[in-house]
Amino acid sequence: MIRLDNATKVYKRGARPALDSVSVEIERGDFVFLVGSSGSGKSTFLKLILREERPTGGDVYVAGRHLNKLSAWRVPHLRREIGAVFQDFRLLPNKTVYQNVAFALQVIGKSRHHIQSTVPEMLELVGLSGKEKRFPHELSGGEQQRVAIARAFVNHPPILLCDEPTGNLDPGTSVGIMRLLDRINRTGTTVLMATHDDEIVDQMRKRVIELRGGQLVRDQDRGVYGLERV
Amino acid sequence: MRLRFILGEVVNGLRRNGTMALSVVLVTFVSLMFVGAAALTQMQIDQLKDDWYGKVEISIFLCPESSRNEQCAEGPVTVAQEDAIRSVLEDGALKDLVQEVYYESREQAYDKFVANDEDGIWSSLTAEQMQPSFRVKLADPEQYQVVADATEGLPGVDVVRDQREIFSELFRFLNAATVVAAALAAVMLLAAMLLITTTIRLSALSRRRETQIMRMVGSSRSLIQMPFMLEGAVAATGGALLAVAGLFFGVRYMIDDWLRSSVTWVQYIGTQDVWSVAPWLLVIAVGLAAIASLVTLGRYTRA
DSSP states (O other): OEEEEEEEEOSSTTSOOSEEEEEEEEOTTOEEEEEOOTTSSHHHHHHHHHTSSOOSEEEEEETTEEGGGOOGGGHHHHHTTEEEEETTOOOOTTSOHHHHHHHHHHTTTOOHHHHHHHHHHHHHHTTOTTOTTOOGGGSOHHHHHHHHHHHHHTTOOSEEEEESTTTTSOHHHHHHHHHHHHHHHHTTOEEEEEOOOHHHHHHHOOEEEEEETTEEEEEETTOOSOGGGO | OHHHHHHHHHHHHHHHTHHHHHHHHHHHHHHHHHHHHHHHHHHHHHHHHHHHHHHOOEEEEEOOSSOSSGGGTTOSOOHHHHHHHHHHHHHSGGGGTEEEEEEEOHHHHHHHHHHHOTTOTTTTOOGGGSOOEEEEEESSGGGHHHHHHHHTTSTTEEEEEETHHHHHHHHHHHHHHHHHHHHHHHHHHHHHHHHHHHHHHHHHHHTHHHHHHHHHTTOOHHHHHHHHHHHHHHHHHHHHHHHHHHHHHHIIIIIIIIIHHHSTTSOOOOHHHHHHHHHHHHHHHHHHHHHHHHHHHHHHSOO
16 A cells, blocks of 8 residues: 655755655555654655655655656645544634535535535544534544544545644543544554554554654564563 | 635635735736726827828929929919929829829919918918919828929929828827836736735735645645636736726726817727727736736645
8 A cells, every 4th residue: 555665765965864765565454653753754754655755765655656756736636545634633723623524525526415425424433423513613632633534534545644643632532533543444444643652552552663763663563662661 | 516616715815815905906907007098099099090191191382472492483383384293293103102183273272271261360361372282192101202202393393291290299299108108007017916926925825724735635736726826817807807997987088078079180099999908908917817826826835
């Protein structure tokens, strides 16, 4: 589903690479944690997959596409195959819960009929039925993140990228979000989650990829956050 | 769905940046008004040229009883001289240039003169004091000089006058007015374009969250940029429509209602000429907005 072959990213000529020939393969339906301290290359890793950046060396394949050769006008089609969730939720404050989720479908040209049938289903999946007409500021952080997940997943993309989705949430709420992501993973969706949250990583016991200084230092099935604490 | 979405975004954007949009409308309005005024002035000039140059004649005034002109020292023109001049005009090398030759005798000139002299100020004049003349209509009015050179200096010719000289000052003034209007228009158009650029930029910045999400969920670049482009285009078109309305009423009140009745001997342009300028103003407005969008959007709504 996602494959990096010696992927390298140098932002500024002569600077230390943000990602240093990383090779990794993530299969369809995997649940993978991407861990590492700030500046370890996690963000660059995600940006390469989203084709926000191009690798300066090596190859990146996502959902059957060779991203090095993907022309700019095909990028939107790639992004429709990837749902993205962020630490800061990125909801539109002047739109309701329903409108926020519907927005993602509107802007890729889905029919009104399709939107009307899909959005309520999705809100039910994330546990927000009955809150369709609320605005983001009327929701708790966990609820806002559920809206963001609903929006990312409403088009049923085969890949879900999560960048610190629990970073702004308290532990109890985070558990709920992780359950939701696990449920989505069980539908066959590949989930790649960058995180600092060691408790969650340790609890879930999923595959862990660790980056340090742009290099891949660990790729472990059923891993924990930090080896030193095992 | 997409169309509704785009239109909704355009309306939202215009409402959010109301004052900026209004300034774009006003600046394009004024600048296109100048463009239109310059175009209409040129149309008026063309119309006057067509109208007058077709009518104007070369007048070859023949020697009268008494003339201060050396050439007429031998006294008034004789019949033989008149025939010689006529044959130069009608049979010589000038034959192809000359469309029609009309002889105006002293008496005819006198009758015409008296008819125009309503107050009787010149009633003491007699027919003998008038000057006979050939009125020559040219096939091509531009060939004036050739005919003048060939006839000036013939025995019995006093002076050769081209009526176009009367209009040249007026045309020079109208041309200068056109240049001034065009120069102002150019400056204003530049201002309009910069304003549209700023408006689009502000609009894009204020909606960065939306565009960011749109990119993230994979909406096409054109769909992301379209609302901003349309916003600029709508505002500019609004300005163009105002300019057309301004020109329309300007022509209506200045020319139709005022000049046409007070200065009657001129063929004026009319409101139908405004309609022929209008599409161009709209094209310029949309073109401006398009250029401004291209300059701005690449940077603010990266794919």
